[in-house]
Amino acid sequence: MQELKFKCDPSKDAVFGHGFADEIGNFDWNETIRIVENATEADVRRVLAKARRNVKPLTPEEFAILISPAADPFLEEMAQLSRHFTLERFGKTISMYIPMYVSNACTNKCVYCGFNHDNPFTRTTLTPDQVENECKAIKKLGPFENLLVVSGEYPSLCGVEYLEKVLHRCRPYFHNLTIEVQPMKAADYYRLTESGLNGVVCFQETYHREAYKKYHPRGMKSHFDWRLNGFDRMGEAGVHKIGMGVLLGLEDWRADTIMMARHLRYLQKRYWRSRFSVNFPRMRPSESGYQPKVIINDRELARLTFAFRIFDHDIDISFSTREAPYYRDHIMRLGVTSMSAGSQTEPGGYATSPEALEQFEVSDDRSPMSVAEAIRTNGYEPVWKDWDAIFD
Template sequence: MNRSNHMEYIDGMERIDSDMLKQVVHAMHNYDYTKYTAYDVKTALAHDSLTTEDFAALLSPAALPLLEEMAQRAQFETRKHFGNSIAMFTPLYIANYCENYCIYCGFNCHNKIRRARLTEAEIETEMQTISKTGLQEILILTGESRKMSNVDYIANACRIAKKYFKVVGIEVYPMNSAEYAKLHKSGADFVTVFQETYNSDKYETLHIEGHKRIFPYRFYAQERAIMGGMRGVGFAALLGLDDFRKDAFATGMHAYLLQKKYPHAEIAFSCPRLRPIINNDKINPRDVHEPQLLQVICAYRIFMPFAAITISTRECERFRNNAINIAATKISAGVDVGIGGHSGSQKGDEQFEISDPRNVDEVYKAIEQQGLQPVMSDYIYV
């Protein structure tokens, strides 16, 4: 099959005059994590404020035996910047139609699953149900189909969300800055886009069809979101797709350069690992075991102490409870990654299998039990 050039924009995709992609990819390609030693890691940990070279050392194999030291420093930075506050939220999947063929994702257009899109009334019912749990923050997600979940549809969902929640984030397909501006006016203020992998060659082999295939358009999504007026943006590589150390390094560099260019932008990291999906239970995070995942989380925290870090239900209860004690500042609860599941009438299948089914109350209590303070909202839309 002749595949399209994944580095070439498609008509209608906004281009930004920037060399940030080049900088990130260059840094990633030159990142030789085998050259770092325990000395480099200890030196990095001794610095008050970390350089990108220090960050590289913290992600190297040499840092793994020093994970306890990293966790201690990470916890110190987390408490300094966030105190003991842990933000709670839940994702709401409103549609799972997708035009992309990403071979690892349960929503991919060739995977035989039940597809669905919530109507406005159904969105409202779902949100009412969620808001009764006390949550004040919601993350609206769709599959990546402009046809089945267009910008107006997502904007409507944001407007409904503003009736029930203080904080509205979106995790949908990348769009142009004017479209982000529209969603911002509709009440959304945070945009998360997973780059999946920053290795464009590997990216090309994983994203076979659809607009998602266009690597640079996805890369510049966060910048377009900030240009569209969004307050904050989230970054992530899907750990396990490619060389996780390089991907984590590139993710940090991406966030670092964006914050440097837009100092007012609020930065967040997610740390997803690959999970099994419907019709493929063999998918796993390969060499990214829990210690490696924790290493990545701690490295993000120490490198950018002010960034929010989300720990999702891709991880189990034990890991999540410990992650919020060390470095994560945001945790989901009462999660349902299917379509329509919150109000008891699921009509579309899940994106992936979750590992932590606890409801809002259970997570709330678990946070408190660790001497931490659950926070439903620390935000004002202005």
């Protein structure tokens, strides 16, 4: 194997490493909530006026004002501003992707997840041949070129060697490959980029350090710093696109997304060659039976989406099939830039093992072509790939 070259020293990540975990202590959780609680309508007008001038990017603290209760009367104005910035940067396009779950085996004991290690269900991990069968089945659903490979966090079963085999089987069928798996070392991320990896998605779930321990009591995921610094390791390895997200429903959703905005700005300054995306998944029913601590309603989720687009004009904002069809059809014109379709959240769900344990229930079960037609009905164009194979 050729010598690995990094923009940063990968030896730093041998245990937990330096990264945003060393910076997050500068931001107090309760003080972050107070920024939201103390915001006034005058503050909202000031931030929106700055956004319209479009001279300087908003700060995370200004983003906090836009998701505060004080901003609720400005929803329509925020929607139009979000639409303007989205059209200016992305045009009338929606990028299409589909997830492929390759394993539901997991060593973690996340209290809210259907893949929880203690759930008494038979686990499935696809063989390379089964992975290829899934690829063939997906291609029959629609002309997808953006594939998200998802697995539970079980390094001995689904480590870098296994993922290399998966990527090699998927590459002939898809031009853009992204993974959502356990956080890895920078050297492992780099190794996978050499095997065709384009992007990595990782959900921090919550930025509240103490609460994080409660939701993740056992397994490698219980190590808050290791997971949080994973984004630095992706940047060090030169991952082309880094996806971020928090699980809306665990803790105060406003504080969590403000922390994510701070994290994004940190990453953009240090790993400016990478692109970034965000996702706002609301908790869905799973086999764990866990009920959300906090509910974010449709109006609040819309305002969060608009606020994040106003905060960052270039970021890819993705909505998955967790959300209902009518909601996705309306939000796509106001800030969203990518959507999944036809999703199965169990390994082998497209061809091999459709009865396997799923991670969560989907709300939008329309076929990919039906979703594409809804996009066209809204005056937008579904885009099935980001670039041609000739550029790889």
